[in-house]
Amino acid sequence: MSGTQHVMVIGGGANAEHEVSLGSAAAVREALAASGRTVTGLAIRRDGEWETLSGERISLAAAIQRMRESDVVFPALHGEGTEDGTFAGLLEIVGVPYVGSGVRAGALAMDKWAAKLIATELGIATAQGVLIDGEQVCGDPAGLPFPVMVKPVASGSSYGATRVDSSAELTAAIEHARTFDDRVLIETFVVGREVDIAVLRGADGTLHISQPLEIGKDADAVFDTALKYDAEPDFVVPAPLTAEEGEAMRTAARALFVALGCDGVARVDFFIQGAEIVFNEINTMPGMTQLSQVPRMFAVDGVSFPELVAWLVEGALARRTRTS
Ligand SMILES: Nc1ncnc2c1ncn2[C@@H]1O[C@H](COP(=O)(O)OP(=O)(O)O)[C@@H](O)[C@H]1O
Numbered sequence: 238m239s240g241t242q243h244v245m246v247i248g249g250g251a252n253a254e255h256e257v258s259l260g261s262a263a264a265v266r267e268a269l270a271a272s273g274r275t276v277t278g279l280a281i282r283r284d285g286e287w288e289t290l291s292g293e294r295i296s297l298a299a300a301i302q303r304m305r306e307s308d309v310v311f312p313a314l315h316g317e318g319t320e321d322g323t324f325a326g327l328l329e330i331v332g333v334p335y336v337g338s339g340v341r342a343g344a345l346a347m348d349k350w351a352a353k354l355i356a357t358e359l360g361i362a363t364a365q366g367v368l369i370d371g372e373q374v375c376g377d378p379a380g381l382p383f384p385v386m387v388k389p390v391a392s393g394s395s396y397g398a399t400r401v402d403s404s405a406e407l408t409a410a411i412e413h414a415r416t417f418d419d420r421v422l423i424e425t426f427v428v429g430r431e432v433d434i435a436v437l438r439g440a441d442g443t444l445h446i447s448q449p450l451e452i453g454k455d456a457d458a459v460f461d462t463a464l465k466y467d468a469e470p471d472f473v474v475p476a477p478l479t480a481e482e483g484e485a486m487r488t489a490a491r492a493l494f495v496a497l498g499c500d501g502v503a504r505v506d507f508f509i510q511g512a513e514i515v516f517n518e519i520n521t522m523p524g525m526t527q528l529s530q531v532p533r534m535f536a537v538d539g540v541s542f543p544e545l546v547a548w549l550v551e552g553a554l555a556r557r558t559r560t561s
């Protein structure tokens with residue numbers, strides 16, 4: 238496509254990842270402008286209202302009108318109420334091509350419990366887990382030895398996620414996770430390396446698998462909000478993996494991307510525990526700044542950040558052609 242494409246980038250969102258999404262949106266706008274496209278932006282405020290880049294409040298109807306006037310929308314939105322299929326649903330109704338996964342993939346991927354069940358069915362190992370929904374429990378909590386990880390079923394950026402070493406701390410951790418989602422997941426704590434990989438669907442439908450990226454941290458530490466955002470995280474890319482580990486991870490990531498029906502790019506996060514690849518979670522709109530994981534994974538293969546973002550936009554436009 239020519240350089241006259243008009244791309245609308247959306248950031249923010251009424252959830253815990255508001256700031257992270259604003260960061261992604263700003264980086265995506267800059268990258269798209271660098272590749273000669275016409276770029277505009279809108280943001281969803283913390284209260285769910287819409288605003289322009291200059292901070293002027295506009296109505297949802299006006300926001301929809303602006304999206305309709307663009308060739309393609311790039312929702313650089315992370316977390317609940319956006320990345321979970323909600324925003325894709327709005328864009329389907331608006332009828333404009335958009336970057337990233339559709340409603341079903343976004344919803345399934347955001348639900349850590351559902352994603353776990355699908356992974357298990359595909360023969361991909363996951364940490365043993367139990368779902369807590371109010372008084373209701375799915376699974377056997379007695380079968381989970383400490384330490385465990387307690388986390389909201391649908392959140393992100395490590396918000397609400399706590400390592401729990403004894404039963405005395407469990408209730409407080411569950412209550413904390415509940416402030417992010419009514420449904421809470423308790424998992425055995427996996428001691429091991431944390432290695433992530435990305436899958437991207439190109440304009441012709443081909444799946445491209447990135448280099449793996451390892452998060453530099455202690456094997457029994459949590460990659461928490463402080464490690465993620467207070468300083469530049471320590472990423473090793475390509476992660477030093479054996480041929481078998483690399484192959485197992487690529488195969489599992491591809492299978493999950495396909496099973497969930499993802500589009501655009503998804504980051505699939507694993508632990509390596511002993512010789513085993515253990516699936517943790519999948520993100521359908523991963524962080525999108527130049528220093529974020531996915532851009533760094535592709536950068537080592539020579540794909541610059543502006544090229545990656547342009548690739549996603551072309552994929553979104555081609556999907557409309559492929560599916561209509
Ligand atoms: N079962 C687990 N065992 C060990 N560490 C875990 C487990 N689940 C999550 N973590 C740690 O917590 C971090 C955040 O959890 P994650 O499930 O990735 O949620 P988020 O969507 O908030 O990133 C992970 O990057 C990892 O460091």
Ligand SMILES: [Mg+2]
Pocket residue numbers: 394395506518
């Ligand atoms: Mg994570």
